[in-house]
Amino acid sequence: MASDSPVATRLLLVVVLTVQFTVALDMSVVNVALPDIRDDLGFGAEGLPWVVNAYALTFGGLMMLGGRLGDLVGRRRTLLAGLTVFGLAGLAGGFASSPGALMAARAVQGVGAAALAPVAFALITVNFPAGPARSKALGLWGATAAAGGAFGVLIGGLLTESVGWQAVMLINVPIVAFALIVARRLTPDRPAAGGARRLDPGGALLVTAGATTLVLGVVRAERQGWTSMMTIGTLVVAVVLLAAFVLVELRVPAPLLRMGLLAHRPVVGANLFMMLLFSGQFAAFYFTSLYLQQVLGYGPAAAGAAFVPFSLGIVVGSVVATRTVARLGLGRLLALGGALVAVGFGWFGLTFEVDGTFLRSILGPSLVASIGAGLCFVPLGTAATSGVAAHEAGMAGGLINSSRQIGGSIGLAGLVTLAASVTGPEGGGSRRELVHGYAVALEAAGGLSVIAALAALVLVRAADAGTG
Known part of the structure; x- marks a missing residue:
């Protein structure tokens, strides 16, 4: 897409980082507004997480x-289409007047984001050579996600308190407009050479239906119980759909996910790590936002400001990772990052108290967990594309980003269910019970990060020789 000139490379990087910022912003900007959205539109306790999950x-x-669409029809074209859908859906969400309308807008916005994130990731892996140049670009990619998260929670709180929650849905519209203007200046690219030239919409429908049904089953377990026929039936349907996806991918000539990609241990390790890490991180943002507002009595703006240290810590961790990945290796750096995240989440569980304060309950664990998360972005990006051909860069980008989002959704649903099992319906009417439920969920999130760190040591070491 971009030529070898410095100007073209910088232009490409501006587009990629703007897309990454926008997608990260949209994930975080909504969290602080959740209580206001619930009160204004009448969401129930079970429905509120679906503002994020939709x-x-x-x-x-x-x-x-x-990602595969970008490989086959061109990444610039896919990027422009994704930005257009993303922006229009954000506009619709800002004018939503019912829970159903908002969830529909959020779902369509996710469709646009599904074209943006893997293409942006693929553009880095294809246009920046392996080594210091790619590590620097991946470090900026991770730091930009943190900047989007920081800006999202801060501006989300300010807008919710001063204008209304609708403004958090509209904030992406001008950013998308800027990205569209810049992206149109990119040189049109040709579809990547190699591989079969077909899409696999059947596979996409099966994996989306399977993941959605799986999360629905986990969420329903909160009310129905894990042994109820409704819960068991929903989970069985999810397993059948996901198994069908695997069978389809093994048989079609142009699979959405070539199963041979999973023969690379670093690729498997990176995706497993990403899924486990974000299973905890999505939940940590969700429960910390509720703790700040429902227990400590913070307003939306103050709650947004309380998240800034977390996002700044990710920036610090990304910078450190860029400078140390060649020396430490992918597996060890991921294990170190996962261990720090586990310590931070466990610390949250110990310091969440009814009479907690920002300094005692939030600042320390936020910094430890966020620096650990920041350490992971560079080695994750490198391991996720280890041994992957250029014509499958979008496929690899789609896989690693899918692991993040699906893992985060399932983790959030599961940990919300765990917290509810501790607090009872609607938190049992007690702030102390709410805090206990939040703490237990965050300690469980820390446990997931421990498993991620161990998986990195076992599976990702095979790629360490290629980091220099």
Whole structure:
């Protein structure tokens, strides 16, 4: 897409980082506004997480199709289409007047994001050579996600408090307009050479339906119980759909996900790590937002400001990772990052108290967990594309981003269910019970990060020789 000239490379990087910022912003900007959205539109306790999940599930479920579409029809064209859908859906969400309308807008916005994230990731891996140049670009990619998260929680709180929650849905519209203007200046690219030249919409439908049904089953377990026929039936349907997806991918000539890609241990390790890491991180943002507002009594703006140290820590961790990945290796750096995230989440569980304060309950664990998360972006990006051909860069980008979104959605649903099992219906009417439920969920999130760190040591070491 871009030529070898410095100007073209910088222009490409501006587009990629703007897309990454926008997608990260949209994930975080909504969290602080959740209580106001619930009160204004009448969401129930079970429905509120779907403001996040409606976006995350279409995002994660269709991302492999979005990445493959970029490989086959051109990444610039896919990028422009994704930006257009994303912006229009954000506009619709800002004018939503019912829970159903908002969730529909969020789901469509996830469709646009599913075209954006894997294509942006593929553009880095294809246009920046392996080594310091790619590590620097991946470090900026991770730091930009943190900047989007920081700006999202801060501006989300300010807009919710001063204008209304609708403004958090509209904030992406001018950013998307800027990205469209810049992206149109990119040199039109040719579809990547190699591989079969067909799409796999059937595979995309199966993986999206399977993931959605799986999360629905986990969410229903909160009310129905894990042993109820409704819960068991929903989970069985999810397993059947996902198994059908695997069978389809093994048989079609142009699969959405070529199963041979999973023969690379670093690729498997990176995706497993990403899924486990974000299973905890999505939930950490969700529960910390509720803790700040429902327990400590923060307004939306103050709650947004309380998230800034977390996002700044990710920037610090990304910078450190860029400078140390060649020396430490992918597996060890991922294990170190996962261990720090686990310590931070566990610390949250210990310091969440009814009479907590920002300094005692939030600042320390936020910094530890976020620096750990920041350490992971560079090695994750490198391991996820280890041994992957250029014509499958979008496929690899779709897979790693799908792991993040689907893992985050399932983790959020599961940990919300865990917290509810501790607090009882609607938090049992007690702030102390609410805090206990939040703490237990965050400690469980820390446990997931421990498993991620161990998986990195076992599976990702095979790619360490290629990091220099």
